[in-house]
Amino acid sequence: MKTGLRLLGGLLLALTLPGCGGGEGKLPAWLLKPEVPPGTNLEDVIHHNNLGVGHLEQHHYGEAAGEFEQVVRALPNWAEGHVNLGIAALSLHDNARARRELARALELSPRHPHARFCLGLVLKQEGKTEGALEQFAKVLETDPDDADTHYNLGLLYARLGRHQEAVASLRKTLAWLKEFRDRAPALDDAAGGASVWVKAEAKGRGDRSMPRG
Numbered sequence: 001m002k003t004g005l006r007l008l009g010g011l012l013l014a015l016t017l018p019g020c021g022g023g024e025g026k027l028p029a030w031l032l033k034p035e036v037p038p039g040t041n042l043e044d045v046i047h048h049n050n051l052g053v054g055h056l057e058q059h060h061y062g063e064a065a066g067e068f069e070q071v072v073r074a075l076p077n078w079a080e081g082h083v084n085l086g087i088a089a090l091s092l093h094d095n096a097r098a099r100r101e102l103a104r105a106l107e108l109s110p111r112h113p114h115a116r117f118c119l120g121l122v123l124k125q126e127g128k129t130e131g132a133l134e135q136f137a138k139v140l141e142t143d144p145d146d147a148d149t150h151y152n153l154g155l156l157y158a159r160l161g162r163h164q165e166a167v168a169s170l171r172k173t174l175a176w177l178k179e180f181r182d183r184a185p186a187l188d189d190a191a192g193g194a195s196v197w198v199k200a201e202a203k204g205r206g207d208r209s210m211p212r213g
């Protein structure tokens with residue numbers, strides 16, 4: 001989904017440091033500090049992760065994957081490293097590898113919302129609607145106000161003809177955008193598509209086509 005992938009660059013920046021520093025009490029329950037093997041140079045790990053983020057934001061997906069491979073090699077039990085590598089694989093249209101990395105992240109941190117979200121994107125792209133719905137619903141258990149997750153749920157509910165649920169999810173996206181539009185310009189196209197569809201549904205028109213994700 002284009003909107004979600006554009007937002008992932010910012011998401012990755014948020015994941016760069018928490019697992020490698022800071023106090024346990026400052027972390028959300030799903031964001032766990034990894035076990036650091038003896039002799040690991042954390043500065044090198046952070047450097048590779050930051051390079052990977054930079055490459056991903058520049059759409060250099062192969063280079064990003066290479067940097068994140070260095071990260072997971074050094075810290076195999078850091079869920080964020082596997083999430084980042086999964087995102088790079090998803091961007092390279094390597095869904096099988098993306099699923100493997102995201103599944104590993106969820107083994108390490110079962111409530112990890114970013115891993116759930118990205119796995120939902122993989123399943124959505126593959127047309128596995130029910131599986132994608134399950135993953136996005138689990139994201140909301142941890143982050144109930146996430147606008148992009150509600151947007152994806154709206155698309156999936158519409159795909160299944162569950163129009164009332166689609167409208168409810170898309171309205172939540174629109175409500176969030178009215179408050180935070182300046183902080184999330186990448187969602188503008190989502191807002192336009194969601195708004196048109198919600199208005200059409202509210203008026204009972206036959207045209208209920210959704211923007212493709």
